[in-house]
Amino acid sequence: MKTGQKLVYVAFVAMLIGAFVTAHPIRVLAAEIAASASEINPVKTGEMAPRFTVRTVDDEPFIFDPENLDAPTILITFRGGWCPYCNLHLSELRNVIPELQAKGINVYFLSGDRPELLYASLKMETQNAIDGLGYTILSDAKIEAALALGIAFKVADDSVSRMEDRGTDLGESSMVNFQALPVPAVYMIDTSGKVVYSFVEADYKVRLPAQDLLDAAKALAD
16 A cells, blocks of 8 residues: 555544544543542443443342443442432332333442342331332442442541441441442433433432433433
């Protein structure tokens, strides 16, 4: 190939790559845990969802592969069963999760708890509220999903002390090895692997209301 032809070929390939990136935004995965919840760099609407591995309640690997989804998917992250706000949110969503599933949408809850504690760590009221509703709760105790989604953050030492003073057993969660937690978030992903809706709030007391979740999911089901 002559020099002139090579230059034309290189320019053509660069143009194709540029067009692909524009049409399919690529996420540069977070490599580190953010210093605080307010400093996270989360995956955003319009970006491609990341691939990651979490664990089932039986401690089997569950690979989330956005390039091979057989149905629209919603990811809901929460800190762990020890968190009262997480329990409240899971209980509130009992009114809409069955409806979402009936629309053919997969819903996965990603918890910071270890596999064997995914359900047992929840308050009894929460367990009763979601019993029989087909909640799929997966363990992200190694924070692989939180890192991939860009929502993992380091918990300050004084916050850890306050949690322990209140009787919170942080050994049941991702805190045990990483002293890190995920910012509670909701991601809606279409079958192409693209994030079509996201809700990420650094304030762990603020959660996406059940009706808002249902309304936002209409785009997935259409």
